[in-house]
Every structure is written in C-alpha cells, then in structure tokens.
Amino acid sequence: MLSAKQAEAIILNLVQPLSSSQDVEIVDLEVAPLRILAASVSSKLDFPDWDNSAMDGYAVCYEDVKNCNNEHPKLLEIVEEIPAGYQPKTTIKSGQAARIFTGAMMPAGADTIVIQENTTREGNQVKIFAAPQPKEFVRHRGSFYRAGEEMLPPGIIINAPEIAVLATAQCTKLPVYRRPKVAILSTGDELITPKQPIQPGQIVDSNQYALASFVTTNGGIPIKLGIIPDDCQQLIKAISSAIESADLVLSTGGVSVGDYDYVEQILAQLGGEIQISSVAVKPGKPLTVAKFANGCVYFGIPGNPVSALVSCWRFVQPALKKLSGLKDNWQPTFIKARNRDRLVAGGKRETYLWGKLHLVDGIYEFALAGGSHSSGNLINLAQTNSLAVIPIGQTEIAAGEQVEVMQVNYF
Numbered sequence: 001m002l003s004a005k006q007a008e009a010i011i012l013n014l015v016q017p018l019s020s021s022q023d024v025e026i027v028d029l030e031v032a033p034l035r036i037l038a039a040s041v042s043s044k045l046d047f048p049d050w051d052n053s054a055m056d057g058y059a060v061c062y063e064d065v066k067n068c069n070n071e072h073p074k075l076l077e078i079v080e081e082i083p084a085g086y087q088p089k090t091t092i093k094s095g096q097a098a099r100i101f102t103g104a105m106m107p108a109g110a111d112t113i114v115i116q117e118n119t120t121r122e123g124n125q126v127k128i129f130a131a132p133q134p135k136e137f138v139r140h141r142g143s144f145y146r147a148g149e150e151m152l153p154p155g156i157i158i159n160a161p162e163i164a165v166l167a168t169a170q171c172t173k174l175p176v177y178r179r180p181k182v183a184i185l186s187t188g189d190e191l192i193t194p195k196q197p198i199q200p201g202q203i204v205d206s207n208q209y210a211l212a213s214f215v216t217t218n219g220g221i222p223i224k225l226g227i228i229p230d231d232c233q234q235l236i237k238a239i240s241s242a243i244e245s246a247d248l249v250l251s252t253g254g255v256s257v258g259d260y261d262y263v264e265q266i267l268a269q270l271g272g273e274i275q276i277s278s279v280a281v282k283p284g285k286p287l288t289v290a291k292f293a294n295g296c297v298y299f300g301i302p303g304n305p306v307s308a309l310v311s312c313w314r315f316v317q318p319a320l321k322k323l324s325g326l327k328d329n330w331q332p333t334f335i336k337a338r339n340r341d342r343l344v345a346g347g348k349r350e351t352y353l354w355g356k357l358h359l360v361d362g363i364y365e366f367a368l369a370g371g372s373h374s375s376g377n378l379i380n381l382a383q384t385n386s387l388a389v390i391p392i393g394q395t396e397i398a399a400g401e402q403v404e405v406m407q408v409n410y411f
C-alpha cells in the first residue's frame, strides 16, 4: 500500500495549476481578499514618490546643526510651514528651517529633520538643542520601492498587506485566478438530506455539507450534485457529468470492498486512470484517485465522516492549493508538540488522531479529542485544529512525549 507521502506526491503530480492566461478573471480591489494573484504587479511610481518627513519637527540643513547641544543651541529662521499634502515653495538656505509634519514633502535645500522635542519655538525662530544624525527622519524617494520593479509576484494569496500594496499601486482592478470548480457527490442508499424525515437504517448525508464547506473555505466553488444511490447506472450518469463540469470531483462512499462499493470500477469504465486505490493511513485507507483525459482529477473519498474530512485535509487540500494557482506551500504544515494524553494506534497504518493544539508558554501541546476515535464519530471532530500523526510501526506515544502534529489550516 502507498504511504501518505507517496500518495501526496502522486496527487501533486496529477494536478496542474490553472492557466495564468485562460483561467483568469479581473476583479475589483474591494473583492480581491483571499483571491490568488494571477500576474505580477508593479508601479510606474517610486515609493515614496518624493522625500518626506517621518516626524513632526523642523526640516534643516545638517551642516547648520551638526554641532549643537544644550549649551550651544542653534537658532534658525522659520521660512515656511509644510503640512502633509502641501507642496513646499521655498528652498531652505543655511540658517533657515521649515516647520514640517509627518508625511509632508521635504523642502529643497533641507536634508535632515530635527524632531520638535529637541527644539523650542521662539516666534519666527526655532532653537535646536540636539544634533541629529545626517539625513535623520527623512524617508527618501524610492527608498521603499523603485518604479518598475515587481511589487507583488503572481501566485500569492491576497490579504490585508497585499491589498495595501495594490491600493498604493492604484491597482483598482486586478487579475486573479478563477476559483476552482469542485463537484461533490455523496453515494449511498442509506443517505437522506438534513431536511428529510429519518427512517430506521437511514443516516443524514453530512459529508456533502462538510465537503462543500471545506471547498468554500479553501477558495473553491463547490458544485453540490446531491445524493446518488448505490446503483451503477445512476452513479455512471452522475460521475460522468461531474467529470465534465469540474476541475476536481470529490465523491464520498463506495470505495471499499463491499458489494455496493462501485466507484473504482466506474472510474475505470469511464476511462479514468486509477492512480491510487488505497493509502496506508487511518482513517482514510480506501482513498481512490483517478485522472481523466480532460484534466479532471477524481477523489473517491471513503464514506466514514471522519475519514472523509481527514482525507480532504491530508490529500485534497494540497491538490486544491496547487490547482488554484498558489505558487508554493501546498503541503500541510507539520509541527512538533508535547503530547498531553497517551496516544495509541494499530501500527499498520499511519494514524491520525484528532484534537487541539494549544500554545502554552511558547510550547505547542496537543490535546486529544475526548470520546471515541472511530472514523464514524463525527461528533468529537468539531473544534479540531490538528491531527496527531503516529507513524507506521508505532503503537503508542506516552503522555508528555513529543508527537508530530498536522495543522488543519484554511487559507
């Protein structure tokens, strides 16, 4: 059986990023948060575009004030007042100063700012009590950014800092990758929607909702195709239409060895190349992955609700990230943590136990979710932010020992 790492590598190899020429839409800056930039952004202007003052004080010529101190203050004549947004008119000469405020343009002739705390004002004059450093508190033109250089590279997610940069570049419309389309279907005769009255033997299709939420919070568009009974003809119809309409397909159920588990044979029948039919992980063993000629990658995800979400976190999320145009950081984040509870595993498969990471005095601690760690128990999965990983061959990690933990992150 494939290891989790091998399966991850196969999956990342199967998925190709959206095209930076065809799969792009132009959006307004206001709706750009959490989208992925599809092209490099630059500006025709330097930043800052003119020398300006970083402090409230006086713009002076350094040579005039370089030797002054409390005993020998320097008296300068104030020839102009420069608030932010005002264009200075006067060139500062030796013996002169301009009153200036944070963010205001430096006047010609001056090269240094003296903060007002080191001065006293006497009418039209200012007394300087402390020598500044040469060019102190001047933000020089182009010192943060040179016109024409790349400001933002393609393939990054847009958050508040990037929005600030884009606004500064006056980039009010920008190219982002379209959101990946992810078709979702639940297979199983026993499934009903949360709105239907429940009969004995039936269970609510929670996977459809969980997976749609997972896709949305990972930047994709979920296309919910509903519940498909364990019937070959109906499955063939639903699966082939899913493959035609989406970049990725996620189905749950029907991938194990039961008499009604038809998904893998249907994928092969529809021309899919089966790349993975099981992975040595618990939960999630019967994960089935196929690639279709149109580029669509199909994930046949085990039906148990915990297996379904763990498979999404471990294997679908990297695929979705790569597909979406993100240039790196596709793989989950693994960290070391101190293990609060005793953890046990079967030893035959890499085991994922769900729980919460806490940061205590700068050290991560993993707290196992209470209750059953059955892959059918979705109740104690709520509030999970991480999965403890117990390697193959290991059956126990004692409380207090170090454990590797996979963080369950959203974009």
Ligand SMILES: Nc1nc2c(c(=O)[nH]1)N[C@H]1C(S)=C(S)[C@@H](COP(=O)(O)OP(=O)(O)OC[C@H]3O[C@@H](n4cnc5c(N)ncnc54)[C@H](O)[C@@H]3O)O[C@H]1N2
Binding pocket: 186, 187, 188, 190, 191, 203, 204, 205, 206, 207, 208, 252, 253, 254, 255, 256, 257, 258, 261, 283, 284, 285, 286, 301, 302, 303, 304, 305, 307, 375, 376
């Ligand atoms: N003899 C064996 N039996 C099983 C094996 C095995 O190796 N040998 N593997 C087990 C493992 S591990 C898993 S995981 C499951 C996977 O089963 P399937 O993917 O075929 O899923 P189903 O049989 O259709 O359903 C399993 C379970 O999950 C419930 N389910 C299904 N869909 C949903 C849904 N949309 N929402 C909520 N719950 C759902 C379903 O009712 C079943 O209880 O196979 C084991 N068996």
Ligand code: MOO
Binding pocket: 281, 282, 283, 284, 285, 286, 302, 304, 307, 375, 376
């Ligand atoms: O692999 Mo299954 O997901 O153990 O329950």
Ligand SMILES: [Mg+2]
Binding pocket: 253, 254, 255, 256, 257, 258, 260, 261
């Ligand atoms: Mg089954």
